Amino acid sequence: MPFDPTKPANNAPLSSAEIRAQLMALHDEIQQRVTINDVNTLIANALLLASSNSNAVGTLNMGADGIYNSSQLQDVSNKLDELINTLRR
Numbered sequence: 001m002p003f004d005p006t007k008p009a010n011n012a013p014l015s016s017a018e019i020r021a022q023l024m025a026l027h028d029e030i031q032q033r034v035t036i037n038d039v040n041t042l043i044a045n046a047l048l049l050a051s052s053n054s055n056a057v058g059t060l061n062m063g064a065d066g067i068y069n070s071s072q073l074q075d076v077s078n079k080l081d082e083l084i085n086t087l088r089r
Contacts, residue, residue: 001025057083 003025008018060079065072 003029054083054086057086 001021007022008014060075
């Protein structure tokens with residue numbers, strides 16, 4: 001039985017069964033509420049998973065040339081774009 005804020009009616013005789021049912025309905029509703037601990041746990045779990053979003057992005061595995069190398073710069077630019085796009089998911 002769900003909680004009914006209209007019960008007991010104004011000036012109606014009290015019924016222990018009706019009051020008990022109302023209190024139990026309120027108790028059930030309170031038990032179903034999300035607590036701050038629930039929220040904190042959900043956030044912590046989401047943060048643990050967030051780091052793994054970028055696991056699919058491989059490393060460049062190269063050293064920097066001593067002189068300007070446009071091919072190498074393009075590789076770095078492509079890898080940065082890949083990382084940015086992966087983190088946006």
